[in-house]
Amino acid sequence: METEGVRTDRLGLLLSQFDQAREMAQVRLTGLGDEEYLWEPTPDCWSIRRRGEAATPRAFGPGEWVLDLGKADIPASEYAEVARQAAGGMTVAKIADDWSVSVERVEQILAHIGTPEPDTTPITTIAWRLGHLHFHFAGGWEWTFGERRQEPKTLVDFTPSAAVALERFWALIDRWRDDVAALTDEQLDMVGFSQYPYASDPDDPYIAVLSGTNLEFIHHMAEIALLRDLWRASVTTPR
Template identity: 80%
Template sequence: MADQGVRTDRLGLLLEQFDQAREMAQVRLTGLGDEEYLWEPVADCWSLRRRGEAVTPRAYGPGEWVLDKGAPDIPASEYAEVARQAAGGMPVSKIAEDWSVSVERVGEVLAFTGTPEPDRTPVTTIAWRLAHLHSCFAGQWEWTFGERRRDPRLLVDFTPRAGLALEAFWATIDRWREDVASVTDEQLDTVGFSQYPYGSDPDDPFIAVVAGSGLEFIHHMAEIALLRDLWRARFPGRG
């Protein structure tokens, strides 16, 4: 395969995976209309809503439309990650800051034994998933390659128009990918090369941040693809 120009270095493999996922995602999102974009398949979905109509306490965004966001907590699926953070020497106060919870809540998680109950997470619309991804990638770019000062929650002006949302989303994704491709091996190994404040980026080598952002992209795009399948099954013939 080497004579066909396939990269086998660690960054090359992650970029190749990201490129393939992006190509598949763009195909799957072709033809997305406004109604499907905002479709709420069950009651009590999280979505984009006009400011003042949000159903969650921490909905955010800079403009007329905001993205639902609930009260902070550590989901059960992340209890093991919190334990790893503590075992690696991260102070409880820093863990609490990373997860936006109290020190007492971190203590409860660290003291927990047994198997946690599955998380009860809200069903989210295509608009929510796409906006969430857009916000994350915009924030990571700002706090890695940008000025490292702007609030990540205010970087994306959310829109109820699917076409406009996708156009802006792909531009953000491609900017991130282009700048990631330019980093050196030394930068890949640098802890804190990304200072994105909502997560563990400041405490991780950048190669781990790149891998994590790719995983975030892939899993949310898989969810969006499933919602598109459900929409077509529920409303055959509707664009």
């Protein structure tokens, strides 16, 4: 459906939202250099690091460089999502498996009353945020449009080069976007059309997965834009 050249169907709206977010992100990422890409604005940041130098216990990647990943937990910002999963019929055991935490941790969150405590997640570098997005889009594509067999944590060869990382990332985004644009209404409504194992994709209609994917892209790109602003301020402010 179109209104004066603008698509108003479900898929059209999500694609338009994504395309606008992508356009803004590409502008904001123009000129990203290696030093800024790897800049750690505070101590104890998460980033990409050489294998053997990772600062976290679950860092992963198939090559020389790995992406920091700490102990599995559910941040306070996701408590509402856990409640929605439970309300939607997911068992506590399935939610625990979905988040890679214990059943006891899920029960603790579901029993939480009042305002969630502040998150204590670490600050992450531009390299980490871009790598995180790349990893999830690569896994999402493989387990939706690909062969649905390759372990997502082996799909992205993380790199200390900003230019290489961006070239690889936008190529993946192009492929993912082309396949999404070809989806039918039946596929959008299909529960489990995506079998991506590190989210609730197998239990959700794909239209809901797409909505969440847009949100993931938008909020991480906004964080990257802010880090670029802070970097520019740090290198131009007299010390």
